[in-house]
Amino acid sequence: MKSIAHALLALLAMTCAHAGPVNAPASIYNLQVSLTDQAGVAHDLDLYRGHPVLITMFYGSCSMTCPLLIDTLRAVDRSVPAQQRKDLRVLMITIDPEHDTPQALQTLAQERRIDTSRWTLANTDEKSVRKLAALLDIQYRPLPNGGYNHSSIVTLLSQDGEILVRSSVLGKADAALIAGLQQTSPILTGNRHPD
Amino acid sequence: MRAPLLASILWLFTAASALTNALADAADPQVTIPPGTFESVLPPAPGIKQVDVAPFRMDRTPVTNAQFARFVAKHPEWQRDRVARVFADAEYLGHWKSATSVDPQQADRPVVRVSWFAASAYCEARGARLPTWYEWEYVAAASTIRPDARDDDAWRQKILTWYSKSGRGELPLVGQTPANFYGVRDLHGVVWEWVDDLGSMLVAGDNRQQNEPDALRYCGPGALTMEQKENYATLMRIAMLSSMQARYTSATMGFRCITDSGDSR
Numbered sequence: 001m002k003s004i005a006h007a008l009l010a011l012l013a014m015t016c017a018h019a020g021p022v023n024a025p026a027s028i029y030n031l032q033v034s035l036t037d038q039a040g041v042a043h044d045l046d047l048y049r050g051h052p053v054l055i056t057m058f059y060g061s062c063s064m065t066c067p068l069l070i071d072t073l074r075a076v077d078r079s080v081p082a083q084q085r086k087d088l089r090v091l092m093i094t095i096d097p098e099h100d101t102p103q104a105l106q107t108l109a110q111e112r113r114i115d116t117s118r119w120t121l122a123n124t125d126e127k128s129v130r131k132l133a134a135l136l137d138i139q140y141r142p143l144p145n146g147g148y149n150h151s152s153i154v155t156l157l158s159q160d161g162e163i164l165v166r167s168s169v170l171g172k173a174d175a176a177l178i179a180g181l182q183q184t185s186p187i188l189t190g191n192r193h194p195d
Numbered sequence: 196m197r198a199p200l201l202a203s204i205l206w207l208f209t210a211a212s213a214l215t216n217a218l219a220d221a222a223d224p225q226v227t228i229p230p231g232t233f234e235s236v237l238p239p240a241p242g243i244k245q246v247d248v249a250p251f252r253m254d255r256t257p258v259t260n261a262q263f264a265r266f267v268a269k270h271p272e273w274q275r276d277r278v279a280r281v282f283a284d285a286e287y288l289g290h291w292k293s294a295t296s297v298d299p300q301q302a303d304r305p306v307v308r309v310s311w312f313a314a315s316a317y318c319e320a321r322g323a324r325l326p327t328w329y330e331w332e333y334v335a336a337a338s339t340i341r342p343d344a345r346d347d348d349a350w351r352q353k354i355l356t357w358y359s360k361s362g363r364g365e366l367p368l369v370g371q372t373p374a375n376f377y378g379v380r381d382l383h384g385v386v387w388e389w390v391d392d393l394g395s396m397l398v399a400g401d402n403r404q405q406n407e408p409d410a411l412r413y414c415g416p417g418a419l420t421m422e423q424k425e426n427y428a429t430l431m432r433i434a435m436l437s438s439m440q441a442r443y444t445s446a447t448m449g450f451r452c453i454t455d456s457g458d459s460r
Binding site: 023025026027028030031127130131133134135137138139140141142143144145 | 239240243279280281282311312315319324391392393394395396440441442
């Protein structure tokens with residue numbers, strides 16, 4: 001009797017230990033980050049696990065490169081076939097959580113007519129911003145009079161959060177991103193998708 | 196007749212002050228760094244030179260192998276055979292005897308071959324963090340007698356001499372160099388040290404950007420220019436840091452932690 005109970009307990013323990021998804025060693029989803037989206041909803045970094053994701057960092061009050069960054073993401077989004085576009089997700093994380101509150105992100109999403117069914121604007125805490133930027137090789141620096149100096153890099157993640165392509169092309173769809181997206185085509189990996 | 200007496204008194208004095216240092220180091224592993232303003236070799240923005248530094252508490256010495264071994268024992272996800280490859284390269288803690296143990300001979304030498312992610316995690320587990328570049332540079336500007344000795348040719352020369360010797364043979368034990376004005380040791384001449392805002396060193400001429408001279412990459416006034424070119428030792432450090440990605444490790448890159456001072460104004 002006792003040994004059965006022990007075996008059951010052991011089994012239970014094993015099941016619990018494997019409850020979450022197991023990350024590939026090179027997956028950025030290994031990073032524990034709490035995101036809050038434009039609707040104020042909390043997420044983990046892997047909110048789009050199972051989908052190819054274009055991920056980048058920006059700040060909302062930036063009047064120069066950041067509008068261009070959204071245009072660039074849109075250009076990539078539009079240059080893939082409709083079937084693939086349905087599967088693609090976009091995640092923009094602010095480097096300025098103090099000013100880019102969920103409300104501010106919501107306003108930005110509305111102003112720029114962002115499709116929040118496939119795109120997410122999110123903020124996180126300052127420590128996580130540093131770690132995310134380090135993972136994505138994005139350099140940024142607060143300026144003394146407000147605002148930031150930052151590099152604009154769009155990264156394509158696999159369904160498991162592995163970095164496939166890094167692009168610093170702005171203003172048009174980078175062919176390298178499009179090519180990378182072909183490799184994540186749902187035809188090749190379709191049965192792994194929950195939806 | 197009086198010379199030996201004087202020498203003995205002097206010796207006693209030196210011995211006593213060394214003892215006091217050792218006792219102070221043991222009593223409190225951190226020292227309080229007062230707030231201040233200084234001119235960094237990396238000006239915050241074109242036309243702005245002054246950098247304000249808020250008070251904080253800094254480790255007197257770099258983190259040792261023994262201290263880091265205690266950390267990985269408690270946090271197995273940072274052991275070299277378990278760490279996620281996104282957080283550390285293949286050389287991570289490669290000099291250790293095993294995933295959790297260090298040679299006794301290595302125990303009190305600064306831990307190296309740690310990535311920025313691992314160093315950050317160590318500090319966070321202590322309720323601390325890595326110093327920012329400005330915090331590090333501010334404290335490292337001090338000689339043993341002045342808070343900012345960067346215009347002292349002799350002091351600068353001494354640091355350069357240290358750097359020319361480093362990288363050969365075994366790393367020294369921590370705490371062997373003289374305490375600086377604030378009581379901090381080993382900022383020069385022992386190891387390179389990670390900084391919290393590693394990704395903020397948008398230095399012009401950074402190797403990683405040389406193939407992409409696209410001004411649009413930067414949202415804002417673009418890359419920084421470095422000042423005080425005579426400050427080679429500091430510039431070397433910046434060059435070293437800006438060549439590192441956060442998952443990289445190196446046989447000469449270690450770290451220390453700081454905590455934010457409670458009495459911030």
